[in-house]
Amino acid sequence: MKKAIGASIFYARFALPFSRIGFRRRVGDAGLDADFTGQRWVVSGATGGIGRAIALGAAARGATVLALGRDARKLEALAQESTGTGRIQPTPVDLSLMRDVERVAGDIASGGPVDVLVHNVGVMCHAYRQTAEGLELGFATNLLGHWVLDQGLRRGGALTAGSAIISMSSGGMYGAALDLDALQAADAAHHDGFTAYAQHKRAQVALTHYWNSLGPGQPRAWVMHPGWVDTDGVRSALPGFRKLFRAVLRNADEGADTALWLAANRPDTGEGIWLDRHRDSEHAFGFTRKGAGAGALVARLQSSVAAGASGRGAAPGR
Numbered sequence: 001m002k003k004a005i006g007a008s009i010f011y012a013r014f015a016l017p018f019s020r021i022g023f024r025r026r027v028g029d030a031g032l033d034a035d036f037t038g039q040r041w042v043v044s045g046a047t048g049g050i051g052r053a054i055a056l057g058a059a060a061r062g063a064t065v066l067a068l069g070r071d072a073r074k075l076e077a078l079a080q081e082s083t084g085t086g087r088i089q090p091t092p093v094d095l096s097l098m099r100d101v102e103r104v105a106g107d108i109a110s111g112g113p114v115d116v117l118v119h120n121v122g123v124m125c126h127a128y129r130q131t132a133e134g135l136e137l138g139f140a141t142n143l144l145g146h147w148v149l150d151q152g153l154r155r156g157g158a159l160t161a162g163s164a165i166i167s168m169s170s171g172g173m174y175g176a177a178l179d180l181d182a183l184q185a186a187d188a189a190h191h192d193g194f195t196a197y198a199q200h201k202r203a204q205v206a207l208t209h210y211w212n213s214l215g216p217g218q219p220r221a222w223v224m225h226p227g228w229v230d231t232d233g234v235r236s237a238l239p240g241f242r243k244l245f246r247a248v249l250r251n252a253d254e255g256a257d258t259a260l261w262l263a264a265n266r267p268d269t270g271e272g273i274w275l276d277r278h279r280d281s282e283h284a285f286g287f288t289r290k291g292a293g294a295g296a297l298v299a300r301l302q303s304s305v306a307a308g309a310s311g312r313g314a315a316p317g318r
């Protein structure tokens with residue numbers, strides 16, 4: 001009952017702004033006059049959905065885009081599809097495996113600085129699955145991999161004061177106060193895919209604050225929400241939702257728009273989540289302000305990485 005009331009409040013508040021109508025109202029036909037010539041971008045989860053649209057949009061405006069994905073065939077097809085003055089460089093990696101993410105971060109850093117890093121990859125895992133490294137799959141893909149990629153690029157000197165970091169969160173985070181023990185369940189009995197996904201998306205907001213707290217000389221970070229976009233991810237993870245809202249879902253280019261806009265405009269950082277080129281509040285309900293802080297989150301991520309490196313398996317929650 002409580003869940004049903006919560007869902008009704010959520011949809012009443014957000015269905016319109018997150019829909020295609022919301023995009024039309026705020027962005028409309030504004031277009032994007034941006035030139036990324038000479039820039040080196042990294043986009044995770046670039047073989048499908050919103051990530052693919054970001055990669056193609058950046059390359060069309062002159063960027064060299066390192067497209068991170070696990071499917072070599074899709075990566076090649078993406079590179080072929082690229083138009084404009086930039087290009088797409090297929091960069092194979094399984095973003096749920098921390099050793100592979102560390103490897104690719106080192107490879108990318110050895111090629112020089114990164115102008116724009118888009119942490120786009122994200123999955124909603126209804127079933128509980130562990131990676132070969134003992135991490136819950138969603139936690140590994142949606143959060144810990146972002147952290148490991150970022151750390152690897154910083155260590156390698158690829159992220160500088162001029163770099164922009166853009167994280168793809170979700171409106172799902174509006175219903176979650178950050179609870180570190182809910183980031184990854186220890187077993188299937190304690191796993192709830194919706195709750196875990198909302199936690200990962202809330203954690204991306206906290207991580208953005210952390211990155212921006214590192215001070216001058218460091219890259220700046222923004223967190224955004226793409227609205228509701230008709231992608232393979234939605235088709236497979238949320239078929240009922242898709243059926244209900246299909247007529248008003250955005251296309252991938254509309255979902256990608258704010259990432260490209262942020263990279264081009266780089267507004268002031270600070271509290272807030274970006275949607276349709278506007279900064280919205282990152283809290284819609286008071287209780288979400290009472291969650292764990294960014295420092296505690298980073299400590300948990302560091303301990304998860306350390307546990308994985310020592311072969312003990314990553315520190316799970318409950």
Ligand SMILES: NC(=O)c1ccc[n+]([C@@H]2O[C@H](COP(=O)([O-])OP(=O)(O)OC[C@H]3O[C@@H](n4cnc5c(N)ncnc54)[C@H](OP(=O)(O)O)[C@@H]3O)[C@@H](O)[C@H]2O)c1
Pocket residue numbers: 044045046047048049050051068069070071074093094095096097120121122123141168169170171225226227228229230231232233234
């Ligand atoms: N769609 C929406 O309405 C919506 C709303 C709010 C937030 N978001 C967020 O937006 C982001 C993109 O969503 P989307 O709907 O575009 O997702 P999507 O259609 O599922 O696409 C995700 C992409 O990530 C790739 N990927 C998944 N796991 C990977 C792994 N372990 N290693 C490498 N690549 C991997 C997928 O590759 P494969 O083809 O190999 O699977 C695919 O290219 C996510 O962070 C999502 O949470 C989406």
